[in-house]
Amino acid sequence: MLENYYRELVCFLNAKLGNRQVAEDVVHDAYLRVLERSSDTPIEQPRAFLYRTALNLVIDDHRRNNLRQLESLDVLDNEERYFSPSPHQSLDHSQRLELVQRALAELPRLCRDSFLLRKIDGLSHVQIAGQLGISRALVEKHIVNAMKHCRLRMRQWDARC
Structure with a gap:
């Protein structure tokens, strides 16, 4: 059912983002999010749900990029030790x-x-x-x-x- 919207969504995001590769990546991530959702409740409007998920990913990425530009590299280097995975x-x-x-x-x-x-x-x-x-x-x-x-x-x- 959701596969029917793949190309349409890639074209939509490509027009918004101006980069087909990024648009395809966002659509893949959106599909993963939808497939990973833990709710057993059926999606009533799959096309709208998929579009909203993809747009939310774009917005989240934009926010992350803005935050990264505001943080100094020293802070990021110092925080790296907190993100080292445990055994x-x-x-x-x-x-x-x-x-x-x-x-x-x-x-x-x-x-x-x-x-x-x-x-x-x-x-x-x-x-x-x-x-x-x-x-x-x-x-x-x-x-x-x-x-x-x-x-x-x-x-x-x-x-x-």
Whole structure:
């Protein structure tokens, strides 16, 4: 259902932001947010919900960037020690990374490759399509399906713990 709005939302954000790569990243993050939502209540207006989520992400990013510009680099350097992960957090992070890798291994090759080329290598959808010899629309579907699959599997594995 939500996949139907992907291109439309990318075009909308591209017009607002003037950068297609950033627009695609925001849309991916918006899809993740929607897929990760913990409420069991169905979304009555999925298109409006997705747009609002994406716009909120843009606003949040804008606010963060404004705050970063106001803070001195000395303050950020001094605060870095507070953000170093503890050994427990590092272990949890590496375990979660292993689970994501397991989930990705379950996907068909083109789906997995589309996702990795986008998220790890930072290629655009057009570049991925050219490299894999598939359409851009199929790349978009593969990426969304990979995100859904990973989210579902992570929830399943988290429920077992």
